[in-house]
Structure formats: C-alpha cells, structure tokens
Amino acid sequence: MKQxxxxxxxxxxxxxxxxENISLHExxxxxxxxxxxxxxxxxxxxxxxxxILAERHNNGIQAMAHYRAxxxxxxxxxxxxxxxxxxxxxxxxxKCCYMDQDxxxxxx
Numbered sequence: 176m177k178q179x180x181x182x183x184x185x186x187x188x189x190x191x192x193x194x195e196n197i198s199l200h201e202x203x204x205x206x207x208x209x210x211x212x213x214x215x216x217x218x219x220x221x222x223x224x225x226x227i228l229a230e231r232h233n234n235g236i237q238a239m240a241h242y243r244a245x246x247x248x249x250x251x252x253x254x255x256x257x258x259x260x261x262x263x264x265x266x267x268x269x270k271c272c273y274m275d276q277d278x279x280x281x282x283x
Contacts, residue, residue, distance in 0.1 A: 178218060178249075186211060186220040190254075190274035193224055201228070219245040219252040220274075226258055227271045238262060253278040 178186070189211055193204045205228060212221035226241030239262060245255035254272035261267045272278050 182215060182218065186215060186218055187274050190220055190224065193227075194273035194277075197227075197231070201231070204228075217248055219249040219255055222248060223252070223255045223258060224273065226255070227273065230258075230262065230271065235262065 189207060193208065197204050204224075208221050208224045208228070211218070212225070215221065222241045222245035226238045226245065229235075229238035229241060239259065242255050242259045242262065245252060246259060250256075253275055254277060257272040257278050261269050261271070270277070
C-alpha cells in the first residue's frame, strides 16, 4: 500500500523526532512509535523504529523481526532494508537508518 503525502510527512517527522530524542527520552519515543503503529498499521516507519529500539536493547531477534515487518509492508522503504543488511553484517559499524534521508550517505 502506497502512503499518501500527508501520512509520509507525519511519519518522517516522527522518525526525525525519535532520532533526535531517543538517547534522552526513550520511553516517550516508544509511546509515540506505538501510537503511530496504531494509527498507521500499514506504514513501514513505526516497525523500523521499533527495530531500532529493540536493537538498542541488544534484542537482535526482535529487531530483525521488526525490520522484516517494515520491509514486508514496503519493500521500497530503504531504512528497513539498510537496517537488516547492517545488522546482519557483524563487521558493519554504520549507524541505524531512522528515515529515508539517513540512507543517502550510505549508497554504494
């Protein structure tokens, strides 16, 4: 399912907000992500963000499950694909992709 522009902008704003605040306000970020998941169950962004949260807590199985769910919802959503590839490569030290713009500098 293709996102409309309004939904995309709302969710990209959430991704940016989570990226900027996750270190200091993780619980508030998680609440916002779960709220977005309820409002936009077919959107890849909340699943990708939940994967990042799981990864921060060293729960690799849960992180990959969320990244895969995000990818399944939208195979064209680059952050989930990048995060799956990055997490599966144990030697990769690149940072998580919170939003589409984070993937631009990681293009090969």
